[in-house]
Amino acid sequence: MNYRLPKSERLHAERVIKELFSEGSSFFLYPFKVIFLRKIDLVGQANQVLFSVSKKKIKRANGRNFIKRRFKEAYRLNKHLLPSDGIILGFIFVGKAEMSFAEIEPKMIQALNKLSQELFQNPLST
Template identity: 60%
Template sequence: MNNKLPKSERLHAEKEIKELFNEGSSFFLFPIKVQFFVKKQYEDGTPKVLFSVSKKKIKKAVDRNFIKRRMKEAYRLNKQLLSPLEVNGLVLGLIYVGSVKMEFHKIESKITQILKQLVEKLNSNIPDHE
């Protein structure tokens, strides 16, 4: 599997971001809130992901960017966990709401748990076509 995180896999369109927060579902695994949404009409099978860090909790931009880099790297290394997903058009938002910086291995384990939980949730909501 491709281990890169190109711009085509990152969520940056304002319309899609609004759609994610208005119509999406969410769950929480401290310190990350997960927003997800499955688009009905989607041309590409790769999930799109958004990374965000709360400005209210982490005051310094340097620290926010540091956490975002760690989250991106953890996602990039573990995105193959989404491959058993039977849904196309996944839009995903990972929002860090903790108030302290975490070690990379802790963030990576949380992202891994989140991706596994997301696959379970989305695959259990799909009706069988038989």
């Protein structure tokens, strides 16, 4: 299994991020809001993922970075639960700042399982 999270798997293109937020589907599973978009022209490529923590929820940058590190790690260790089919993902953290990795990881596993069920029900949307 590949446990890396290289730059090619991180979403950073502004055009694609706008497309994700405008055309993507979403669901809420505390402490994450998950936005996803499956693109036909990206089938066969690695999934791309975006992590975000609200400035309104966690005021200090070091707190936001700390939470992002935790949920990036949870995703990195469990990304094998998703098919690698060019899925564009956005994870928005809406939980409490005091969440530990032991609380975040099972929620990430639940979110990835729910996401793979959603993708299995609606194979290729765009």
